[in-house]
Amino acid sequence: MTDIIDSIRDSLFMDKFINELTVLEKENEGDKLSFVTDRINNLNKIVAFLKEPKQKKTEKLDVLELAEKFMYKKAWSKLPDIHKFNKLKEYMLSLTMEKDKRKELLKELVVLLKSKELRTSKYITYNQFEGKIEKIKVLICENKEWKVDMTEDKPKKKITDNKPKKKITKK
Numbered sequence: 001m002t003d004i005i006d007s008i009r010d011s012l013f014m015d016k017f018i019n020e021l022t023v024l025e026k027e028n029e030g031d032k033l034s035f036v037t038d039r040i041n042n043l044n045k046i047v048a049f050l051k052e053p054k055q056k057k058t059e060k061l062d063v064l065e066l067a068e069k070f071m072y073k074k075a076w077s078k079l080p081d082i083h084k085f086n087k088l089k090e091y092m093l094s095l096t097m098e099k100d101k102r103k104e105l106l107k108e109l110v111v112l113l114k115s116k117e118l119r120t121s122k123y124i125t126y127n128q129f130e131g132k133i134e135k136i137k138v139l140i141c142e143n144k145e146w147k148v149d150m151t152e153d154k155p156k157k158k159i160t161d162n163k164p165k166k167k168i169t170k171k
Contacts, residue, residue: 010050013050014047014050017043017046017047020043021040021043021044021047024036024039024040024043028040071083072087072128072131073128073129073131074128075121075126075128076120076124076126076128077119077120077121081114084113084118084119085110085113087131087133088113088118088133088136090132090133091132091133091136092109095146097146101146105139105147105148108148109139109148112138112148117150118138122137123137123138123150124136124137125137138150
């Protein structure tokens with residue numbers, strides 16, 4: 001029963017793109033607008049993909065899923081910012097807290113990520129083999145209240161004397 005429903009849904013889905021393609025081709029026969037021709041080319045690709053047998057589609061999707069898994073198997077400092085954002089979001093969803101507080105903390109972490117504070121693995125413990133954040137060192141829970149605190153982990157400035165260095169002279 002579900003196979004029949006799936007095949008009907010797929011054929012209607014494909015018909016939608018085919019109809020849009022035929023309308024665009026008829027309306028723009030004389031005009032060669034770049035955005036319309038781009039849309040026509042993209043629709044042709046979509047229709048060609050939808051006409052392929054299901055087995056080939058699943059093979060392509062499996063390859064894409066595999067490639068996506070390997071994207072996250074890098075060191076934290078090597079991940080692109082969008083992947084870091086996805087991993088921060090995933091980590092925040094794993095914590096038990098109120099939805100509003102989670103959004104607020106995620107915004108704070110994203111601001112820190114954009115300001116390049118969270119780019120290194122200094123503040124984030126990331127397991128690159130599993131592709132998961134294990135701990136965010138600046139995210140602290142005190143008395144069941146979560147907060148982002150960057151003050152504790154910032155390196156302290158060296159206190160130096162203002163004495164001039166001795167000159168070494170050769171004899």
